[in-house]
Amino acid sequence: MAEGYSLKPPSALDVHSRNLSVTWKRWKEEMTLYLDLTVDDAVKKKKTFLYVIGEDARKVYETLTIVNNDNAPIAEKDRTVEQVMTAFEAYCNPKKNETVERHKFFTRSQASGETFDEYLTELRTLAAECGFGAIKDSLIRDRILCGISDGKVRERLLRESDLSLKKCGEICRAAEVSRRSIQTMKNSEDIVHYAYKPGKARAKKQAVPQTGKTSSAGSCSYCAKKHPPGRDACPAYGKECSACGKPNHFARACKSADKKQPRKMGKAPGQYKKKTAVHAVEDEDHGDFLMTINDERPSPENAYAYGVNANSYAKQVYATMKVEGKSVRFQLDLGATCNVMPRKVLKKHNISYQVDSNQRTLTMYNDTSIKSDGETMLKMINPRTKKKYCAKFVVVDSVRALDCRLNRPVVPLRCGK
Structure with a gap:
């Protein structure tokens, strides 16, 4: 060694x-x-x-x-x-295909993030295998002009009447340095210097209570009125919103996305029987239909209250109640005007009952009518709250009810609350 x-x-x-x-x-x-x-x-x-x-x-x-x-x-x-x-x-170093090596050279462009000197070195390496001879430098210059990623630098190079490889390199390096300097200066300008006194900022925040905030226009965001600062001066404090049910604000200032939509009005009084919207949307799990049961007796004074578009209630609501000690699944309907019990349900659950002679006629959404067997009183228990009820039901024929798409017990939604 x-x-x-x-x-x-x-x-x-x-x-x-x-x-x-x-x-x-x-x-x-x-x-x-x-x-x-x-x-x-x-x-x-x-x-x-x-x-x-x-x-x-x-x-x-x-x-x-x-x-x-x-x-x-x-x-x-x-x-x-x-x-x-x-x-x-x-x-x-096996014998190389000159055509292939030249193809690699003439298709080599500057990659993203690649510096000019790295690109130039790679072009020189590729040119060494191409056999360019005396015109090698001029071809490297041409490849730089065509393959450089910065379009503005390319325009600058094209303006030169007598461009050599050395001058081409100087222009490209100068543009690269300038671009970095501009970026550095821009990053420096983005920095924001500020100072504040924490004590005063906290005191200002505490001066406006949560329930008494005012907007830039001076109106309170909870009651939509002008009043002195403080929640005690706000008339909405302690009140419940009629739109969403939440406390401490009025409906006119409610920002909840769950506001109730205004009811759609129907025709003028006198043109309606006591009839509600019809929902015939099939339940994929049970194959049942959500219906409304309509009493034949006319009620013009309630026409507007029940004149609602059918698309307003697309969901089906069900509840299970204990009827005479047996679990029965009910369908809750906001538009129903009476409780309906198919005879087959009573028979299936072995529920004893007695009907009176009041055989009412019920009307479906498509004006199909069905005559009931009568009315009966049944004892019910809510299994969740353990509350007891004694409700009146209209008993209908199971076979005829099936034709009318009424094969499940139906109660008004207010009864299921």
Whole structure:
């Protein structure tokens, strides 16, 4: 080993590199320097080379044929490090297709985030394999002009009448430095310096209570009126909103997304019987239909209250109640005017009942009528609240009710609350 030197050897040669010729060229330069600085003996140089080159490269070495000037094979013990390097040079630099290499050069553009010097180095490396000869620098200049990512710099280059590769590089580097400087100055301008006194800020916040905030126009955001600051001066404090049911604000100042929609009005009084909206939306889980049951007796004074569009109530609501000790599933209907119990439900649950002689006629949404068996009183218990009820039900014929799509007990929604 050469006196005074203790150097780290190069890493193993990557014989699987996608660009093996470039990898070999760089590795060879580093290895040559290492051998010159650390090893004096020629035999040791060859052994050091074969050790440092790595296991994969040694496998390649075993397949190489090394010959002398007369094309006669050279024995392993007689080979020099120079002859071994020459054999690897031929292996790592096979004959290239010039057309393909030129295609790589002419399609190479500046990548996003790639600096100009990195782009120029890559173009020089590609041009070295293209055989351009004396026009190499001019072609690199042209490729920079076509492949640079900054359109403004391209316009600046096109304005030059006698543009050389050196001048092209100077313009591109100057534009890159200017762009970085502008970005640095812009970032500095975005910084905002401010100061405040925490004590005063807190005192100002406490001066306006939560329930007495006023808008920029001076109106309170809870009552929509003007009044002195403070929740005690707000007339809405302690009141309940008629729109959403929440406390401490009036409906005219309500910001809830759950406001009730105004009722749609029907025709004038006198043109309605006591009839509600019809809902015939099928339940996918149970195959039932949500209906409204209408009493034949006219009620003109309630025409507006019941003149609601059918699309206003699309959901089906059900509840389970204990009827005479048996669990029965009811369908709740906001528009129903009476409680309806199909005879088949009573029979199914073995519920004893007695009907009176009041055989009422019920009307469906499509004006189909059905005559009831009569009315009966049934005892019910809400299994959740344990409250007891005694409700009157209109009993209908199960077979005829099936034709009319009324095969489940129905009660008005107010009775299910």
